[in-house]
Amino acid sequence: xxxxxxxxxxxxxxxxxxxxxxTVSKVINGKPVGEEYEKxxxxxxxxxxxxxxxxxxxxxxxxxxxxxxxxxxxxHPFFGRLANCLNVSLMQRHYRMLLCCTDQNYxxxxxxxxxxxxxxxxxxxxxxxxxDLIISDDIPYVTIDRPLGAHIPCVASDNFAGGQxxxxxxxxxxxxxxxxxxxxxxxxxxxxxxxxxxENGCIAHGLDYEMKILSDTAGESIDDxxxxxxxxxxxxxxxxxGIFCVNDLLAxxxxxxxxxxxxxxxxxxxxxxxxxxxxxxxLDYTCSTIVQPVEDIAEMCVELLLQTNMSMKPPLVCxxxxxxxxxxxxxx
Amino acid sequence: xxxxxxxxxxxxxxxxxxxxxxTVSKVINGKPVGEEYEKxxxxxxxxxxxxxxxxxxxxxxxxxxxxxxxxxxxxHPFFGRLANCLNVSLMQRHYRMLLCCTDQNYxxxxxxxxxxxxxxxxxxxxxxxxxDLIISDDIPYVTIDRPLGAHIPCVASDNFAGGQxxxxxxxxxxxxxxxxxxxxxxxxxxxxxxxxxxENGCIAHGLDYEMKILSDTAGESIDDxxxxxxxxxxxxxxxxxGIFCVNDLLAxxxxxxxxxxxxxxxxxxxxxxxxxxxxxxxLDYTCSTIVQPVEDIAEMCVELLLQTNMSMKPPLVCxxxxxxxxxxxxxx
Numbered sequence: 001x002x003x004x005x006x007x008x009x010x011x012x013x014x015x016x017x018x019x020x021x022x023t024v025s026k027v028i029n030g031k032p033v034g035e036e037y038e039k040x041x042x043x044x045x046x047x048x049x050x051x052x053x054x055x056x057x058x059x060x061x062x063x064x065x066x067x068x069x070x071x072x073x074x075x076h077p078f079f080g081r082l083a084n085c086l087n088v089s090l091m092q093r094h095y096r097m098l099l100c101c102t103d104q105n106y107x108x109x110x111x112x113x114x115x116x117x118x119x120x121x122x123x124x125x126x127x128x129x130x131x132d133l134i135i136s137d138d139i140p141y142v143t144i145d146r147p148l149g150a151h152i153p154c155v156a157s158d159n160f161a162g163g164q165x166x167x168x169x170x171x172x173x174x175x176x177x178x179x180x181x182x183x184x185x186x187x188x189x190x191x192x193x194x195x196x197x198x199e200n201g202c203i204a205h206g207l208d209y210e211m212k213i214l215s216d217t218a219g220e221s222i223d224d225x226x227x228x229x230x231x232x233x234x235x236x237x238x239x240x241x242g243i244f245c246v247n248d249l250l251a252x253x254x255x256x257x258x259x260x261x262x263x264x265x266x267x268x269x270x271x272x273x274x275x276x277x278x279x280x281x282x283l284d285y286t287c288s289t290i291v292q293p294v295e296d297i298a299e300m301c302v303e304l305l306l307q308t309n310m311s312m313k314p315p316l317v318c319x320x321x322x323x324x325x326x327x328x329x330x331x332x
Numbered sequence: 333x334x335x336x337x338x339x340x341x342x343x344x345x346x347x348x349x350x351x352x353x354x355t356v357s358k359v360i361n362g363k364p365v366g367e368e369y370e371k372x373x374x375x376x377x378x379x380x381x382x383x384x385x386x387x388x389x390x391x392x393x394x395x396x397x398x399x400x401x402x403x404x405x406x407x408h409p410f411f412g413r414l415a416n417c418l419n420v421s422l423m424q425r426h427y428r429m430l431l432c433c434t435d436q437n438y439x440x441x442x443x444x445x446x447x448x449x450x451x452x453x454x455x456x457x458x459x460x461x462x463x464d465l466i467i468s469d470d471i472p473y474v475t476i477d478r479p480l481g482a483h484i485p486c487v488a489s490d491n492f493a494g495g496q497x498x499x500x501x502x503x504x505x506x507x508x509x510x511x512x513x514x515x516x517x518x519x520x521x522x523x524x525x526x527x528x529x530x531e532n533g534c535i536a537h538g539l540d541y542e543m544k545i546l547s548d549t550a551g552e553s554i555d556d557x558x559x560x561x562x563x564x565x566x567x568x569x570x571x572x573x574g575i576f577c578v579n580d581l582l583a584x585x586x587x588x589x590x591x592x593x594x595x596x597x598x599x600x601x602x603x604x605x606x607x608x609x610x611x612x613x614x615l616d617y618t619c620s621t622i623v624q625p626v627e628d629i630a631e632m633c634v635e636l637l638l639q640t641n642m643s644m645k646p647p648l649v650c651x652x653x654x655x656x657x658x659x660x661x662x663x664x
Contacts, residue, residue, distance in 0.1 A: 066430075069431075073416050073613075074406045074412045074413070074415045074416040074419070075409075075412055075413050075416050075613035075614070076612060076613050076614070077407075077409070077412075077612060077613065079412075080406045080407055080409070080411075080412030080415075080613075081406070081407050083406045083412075083415070083431070084405050084406040084407050084433050087406070087431050087432070087433045088433060091432065091433075091444075096430050096447075096451065097430065097431050098398075098428050098429065098430060098431075099401075099415070099419050099429050099430075099431040100419070100423065101416050101419045101420060101423075112423075115428075119428065248612075249612045249615075252611065252612070252615075253615075277612070279584065279618075280408060280409060280580075280581045280584070280609070280618075281405075281407035281408050281409065281412075282407070282408070283581075283584075283585075286611075286612075
């Protein structure tokens with residue numbers, strides 16, 4: 001039954017090359033390692049006739065009907081909803097869901113990954129931050145928001161289109177001078193495309209725009225936006241009349257700050273966020289927002305994870321977003 | 333930020349002592365082993381700070397180290413936080429958590445209960461609504477908020493004290509005519525004590541009060557509060573100057589309605605909710621509120637579930653709440 005016996009596995013490559021699993025993982029995923037290591041790994045891959053796709057990502061014959069879900073937390077509204085939707089999608093298919101909250105701790109992310117492997121779950125769905133995460137190719141894996149290599153399906157909202165849509169909406173709403181605000185990690189992830197999409201939308205409509213981008217990996221915090229806002233906004237003063245914030249959380253904080261500076265939202269300045277956060281999870285949107293299709297993301301993750309047809313494992317799936325009006329823009 | 337510490341397990345003791353698991357078990361249970369072995373095991377127990385009771389009994393001999401958690405959802409902020417805290421408490425003890433979201437569906441609650449049994453998890457923690465839920469006594473069970481019988485430990489906030497505290501705070505804040513508002517099920521559950529505690533607090537301080545209670549089991553909805561509010565509040569009119577709402581969700585809806593009626597909160601009317609909901613899970617409280625000790629509830633549930641000493645399984649544990657100021661009361 002087990003046809004995999006003679007197929008080389010990632011750890012065989014590591015042993016053959018005399019390097020760590022992490023190094024093999026980096027080479028396979030095109031991340032930089034020393035030239036010497038790269039050669040060792042590539043030689044071993046050739047010698048063992050190792051193919052990522054020959055192995056990876058097919059469900060094993062003996063199922064546990066258990067999937068591990070690795071998320072930062074279930075406290076932030078987006079993650080709480082995502083956990084819930086993944087739970088529903090898995091349970092509907094009679095799969096059980098092991099929840100692993102990492103608090104974005106790199107080490108815990110790796111530990112839970114390893115734990116999931118040891119526990120012989122059928123697959124893993126992860127939203128992780130560790131840039132050096134080692135993913136075994138012994139197990140099907142689907143990543144949310146962060147691409148981890150061409151052989152691992154990544155599911156995300158269409159963040160680029162979302163950024164573009166935000167620019168278009170602010171344009172339709174009559175805004176002339178736009179501002180994009182973002183704080184986040186410098187890591188390569190899908191939500192970073194919100195900026196590029198927004199820029200694209202501004203250019204397409206010939207709109208003036210400025211970017212204010214802070215990096216939390218560089219130690220900057222949301223408070224560092226305050227002097228910037230004080231410089232550009234005040235009573236009877238607004239250098240920008242439309243702001244797109246990278247997420248609803250930032251949008252709400254910015255709206256609070258603007259009110260403190262005597263700026264009226266949405267009368268003087270209109271603000272759009274991203275995520276589709278609702279008060280208490282079910283009530284009104286916390287602000288005008290680009291809504292992530294969380295249910296669809298969850299369904300797609302589960303479908304891809306349980307997919308047995310390997311040619312049907314696309315490296316990146318971007319799902320459509322929509323605009324919903326909250327009380328931080330004027331009625332269209 | 334990472335407070336997780338590793339709890340020593342019996343096998344850690346065995347490894348540390350360089351003996352078999354059986355030997356450790358004998359020493360722990362006071363059975364004879366060679367003096368030298370006994371010393372090795374006791375030294376290891378001391379060094380690793382190993383506690384039998386952090387472990388389990390009442391728990392089966394062959395463990396799966398898996399606990400099923402049955403919750404309505406992870407979208408409502410209270411449940412999202414509860415799921416997260418239970419996850420942290422379980423993972424710290426090297427237990428895995430199977431999440432089962434029921435959407436308060438009675439049938440799903442029973443199905444997941446049965447599924448958990450079939451899957452031979454080591455225990456179940458549930459927050460359920462089905463009044464006829466059948467719970468096997470083959471498995472340790474801890475219930476949150478709803479008492480299910482004297483032999484099943486129930487963990488909740490001290491809801492009675494919370495209601496009392498709300499009355500006291502409104503009194504301290506200068507309110508003279510108080511109102512309690514609640515919508516919920518008629519089922520017997522711990523949160524229903526908020527009303528009784530509030531009433532008690534009003535009587536103790538000689539305060540005028542009125543109760544407005546709707547029942548969703550009887551088909552009433554939050555909208556049914558509107559005519560009541562319209563009757564008692566308006567521009568320059570407020571029959572009550574302090575309102576205690578059964579939860580933060582209702583408090584926020586009531587504040588919205590009052591604003592629509594031209595009533596100023598907190599200038600004319602002060603409002604206190606219950607739960608301790610924060611915007612986006614981490615920011616300011618959504619309103620002045622009685623905060624539930626969610627981390628402590630989770631820890632207590634897990635401790636009781638894994639408790640080996642059966643006489644230490646109290647039928648009801650009520651954990652202390654506290655008051656936190658939001659923007660729906662005047663500064664004390």
